Amino acid sequence: MTVKELVNELVEKHGTTHNSLMPVLQGVVQQERYLSEEAMLTIAEALDISAAEVYGTASFYTFLDTVPRGKNVIRVCKTISCHMQGKDEIIQALEDALKIKVGETTDNKRFTLLTANCLGWCHKGPVMLVNDEVYPELTPQKAVEIIQEYERNTK
């Protein structure tokens, strides 16, 4: 499906009012992992608002990326409770396994590694999200195994 088709489908589902903007942006990110210029221009046209307004909203939200991301986006919680439970070791293990630093995407475009503020699992840290899935009570080894599983399942 092209970006245009995707946007049209989402607009069909959520409507053309300004209140539809978030679900449409979220729907594109769900599929594409980020909002390309083309996607934002198409959305602006479909909702009949300025492209600047679309970009203004998109650029405000951490999860609405406007730069290309890998097929799988990893977000490791960095807030104090997870900090105290060893998030640094988790990040280190993932950086080593993926051969990238936080903020980067692997060459094969399969993974982007990011950190996030409190994910709401302070009693079961360290924790990470991969796309929408949550993985609490991590050890460095567990984190790497989870990523390997994604690697195997990503075409």
Next chain:
Amino acid sequence: MKDKKLKKVDLIFECNDCKPVEVLEKTLKRDQDEIILDIIDSGLKGRGGAGFPTGLKWKFTKNEDSAIKYVICNADEGEPGTFKDREILSRVPEKIFVGMAICGYAIGAKEGFLYLRGEYNFLLKDLNATLDKFNAQVKDLGLDFTISIKSGSGAYICGEESALFESMEGKRGEPRNKPPYPTVAGYNSKPTVINNVETLAYVTMICRLGAQQFKDMGTNDSRGSKVFSVSGDTPIAGIYELELGMTVQEFVNEFGDGDTKAVQVGGASGSCVPRKNFADTIIGFEGIPTGGSMMIFNSSRSMYNVLHDYLEFFAEESCGQCSPCRIGCQQLLKGIEAVKRKERNPQYLEDLKKLAATMKLASKCGLGQSVANPFTSIVDNFKEEIIY
């Protein structure tokens, strides 16, 4: 009441013969004003942090003359150290939905929304399934009220009620000026009740058990019980529903690891209580209020690192709309780093405290206004750790 024991309660997650919809059916037979009076009488205050009396909020919204009104459940839970709303959403979602429907009936709203933080998207499938069933049941009961879910996209500030409305309207999550308050002009500029997940679940339990049973618990200022999220240096991290009115000491006796040096009550935007104040600090609206976040630190922890973490959090999550908060958060962070590196002398911390006090006065919303809470309480009580 010095040696009052910490009392565990089981209202929110209790589900022995869990049929929240029957509570709705029973409540719909009652007069709207009577329900609101009951909620006022129970003493229930908002569980999202600010602690506004729930019944009054409903009454103000009911009194607004508008054909369109909304009920919104705030499930943006983003305060560091809080995870109780997630647990309520995953274990007893019907209690939340019933609370919303009762509110809709009481104030005359036909539409309800649950604003779920993007970090909890993994709950969507189950929540939507429960909701489909629930909406049909509500219809069968003859009530014109439908709930749907809106997702957030990773912005702590969208938990602030007016930023949440902006987000639902497809805009940047920038808080609005108040007044007007949501009861007058909320989502789509219509009268709106916005309540925390836990608040709405308590509404259901109050309607089921009666106001008296709730009121009998807690203190004059803090009625009832509350769900706490306990984390940090504790052997029993987790979620606990406790009667309000305990001191930090009583809390530490139960949850500490024997070496507790400080408790951060209310998350990053709350206050740090040092050991010497444990005995005479009450957890509640008469002492230090909390949305439920309780982070415990033992003597192996550096309070500089704790404060640094919080300030980094605020600097990242500030919406950037007003300068006291946007610039203030960054300067406080840079400031303690400079003191730590000895580029500034310790006296500089006093200047930073003045900056935090200015932020409290001049910031537009609760985010910028509350940075002084952790800053001043940690700097005042753990100055050596900040400097050396």
